[in-house]
Amino acid sequence: MPRRTDHEQRRREIASAVWRIAADLGLEAVSMREVAAEAGVSLRLVQYYFETKHNLLVLALRYLHERGERRAQARIAAQLDQSVRGVVRTLLTELLPLDAERELSLRVHRAYFSRTHSDPQLAQAFVHDETPIEDLVTSLLRRAVLPPGTQPRLEANLLVAGLTGLGLDVLHGRFTPDEVLVTLDYHLDRLFQA
Structure with a gap:
């Protein structure tokens, strides 16, 4: 009996x-x-699966995002008995190249980001108005007791942007992962001082 091809799996292998x-x-x-x-x-x-290079790049990016979301959800699910601070920390460390999978993801995102400046079509697929990580961090911060006057959305924006930038610094050898984690913990300690 002929073997059936799993087309979705084949697309994902090509995307990788x-x-x-x-x-x-x-x-x-x-x-x-x-x-x-x-x-x-x-x-x-x-060519059969993707037709054009643009489709190939966009679908590969979508698969990368899906894989990252699944990985983050699994890590967060394992932390649900933790404090809000622990869950926020787990979520934010997904942005850092702390293992081979997260390093690959960050390096690929860096390549896409760089290309969006010269490829408006790709920019539409890569840079959009949705902010799922910031939204999730904001919702978590709203559940916590934070210092008076703290604005959860602004803190979430800063944390996500800061960890993304620090992750790139780790890739370039400017900081070590341990140094970045110390910086993250310092900021979280200030936020969750109550």
């Missing part, structure tokens, strides 16, 4: 080839031919 190329060489190095070679499939198969 995009990530590896983008992480190492940038999005400029991503072509359908290079992705096919990296994935170990034919160029025709990549």
Whole structure:
């Protein structure tokens, strides 16, 4: 009996080839031919599943976001018996390159972000009005007892942007992961002093 192909799984495998190329060489190095070679499939198969390079880049990004969300949700679910501070810390550390998977994700996001300045179509897919991480951190902060006058949304914006930037600094060797975690804990201690 012939083997049935799992088309969704095949698309995800091809998307992971995009990530590896983008992480190492940038999005400029991503072509359908290079992705096919990296994935170990034919160029025709990549074209069949994605049709255009733009579709390939956008779907690979969507899969990367889905994978990151699943990973974050699993880590948060394991922390639900923790304090709000513990859950916020767990969520924010997802933005840091603390293991190979998170490092790959951050390197791929850096490649996409860089490309959005010269590719308006890609910018529409990458830079949007939604702020799911900031929204989640804001909702968590609203559940906590914080110092008077604290504005949860502004704190969430600062925390997410700050950890994203510090994560890039870790990639570049400017800071170590431990140094960034000390910085994160310092800020969280100030927020959750009550």
